Amino acid sequence: MEFPPSLAAPLAVVPIPVVEAAVRLMFRSLLKRHPALFERLGEHKGKRYGFRPVDLPLVFLVEPARPAVSVMRKPADVAADAVVEGPLFLLLALLEGRSDADALFFSRALTVTGDMEAMLALRNALDGCEIDLPRDLGASAGALAPLVSRAAEAIRRRALAGENAAWN
Numbered sequence: 001m002e003f004p005p006s007l008a009a010p011l012a013v014v015p016i017p018v019v020e021a022a023v024r025l026m027f028r029s030l031l032k033r034h035p036a037l038f039e040r041l042g043e044h045k046g047k048r049y050g051f052r053p054v055d056l057p058l059v060f061l062v063e064p065a066r067p068a069v070s071v072m073r074k075p076a077d078v079a080a081d082a083v084v085e086g087p088l089f090l091l092l093a094l095l096e097g098r099s100d101a102d103a104l105f106f107s108r109a110l111t112v113t114g115d116m117e118a119m120l121a122l123r124n125a126l127d128g129c130e131i132d133l134p135r136d137l138g139a140s141a142g143a144l145a146p147l148v149s150r151a152a153e154a155i156r157r158r159a160l161a162g163e164n165a166a167w168n
Contacts, residue, residue, distance in 0.1 A: 002054075002055040002087050002163070003089065005055070008057065011056060011058055013047075022039070023071050030137075032140070033136045033140075036129075038064035041064055041121050042130060044115075044117070046065045047064070047080075048078075048079065049061070049062045049063075049081070049118070050062075051083070053083055057074050059071070059078050081114050081115045082115045082122070084111070092133060093159075094126070095126060096131050097127050098129065114121065136150035137152050
């Protein structure tokens with residue numbers, strides 16, 4: 001399922017520092033709950049990983065060695081060792097280990113370019129982390145944790161339901 005265009009459109013005008021601040025907050029929260037994630041990359045920890053959601057006007061660059069995440073507007077060409085491109089919800093499902101990366105790659109739902117060995121190392125590192133975005137994001141929301149977790153779970157459920165799920 002693609003991210004709703006009506007929700008993606010505002011991201012084309014929201015200042016990058018605002019988007020980046022929100023993304024970095026989520027990134028730090030995720031690393032706090034899964035501190036060994038990047039250590040599992042071994043020799044590939046120094047690589048730069050690009051993520052290009054086809055349904056957002058944004059590109060994300062993750063640098064595990066620092067650890068850092070940057071956000072750019074499309075059509076930015078990220079200087080990354082490995083890049084994966086696909087619908088946002090599919091990329092997030094991969095992050096959580098809810099989708100078969102090999103099947104998605106061979107069905108062409110995802111496009112991977114660059115250092116395939118580095119991308120495979122990242123996939124293997126993610127597979128062993130048991131990331132659960134609603135739980136993990138909720139844990140960092142303080143008093144709003146139940147609300148954040150429920151909202152994120154509803155979004156994930158709707159996104160994974162497929163093309164027939166209505167967003168309005």
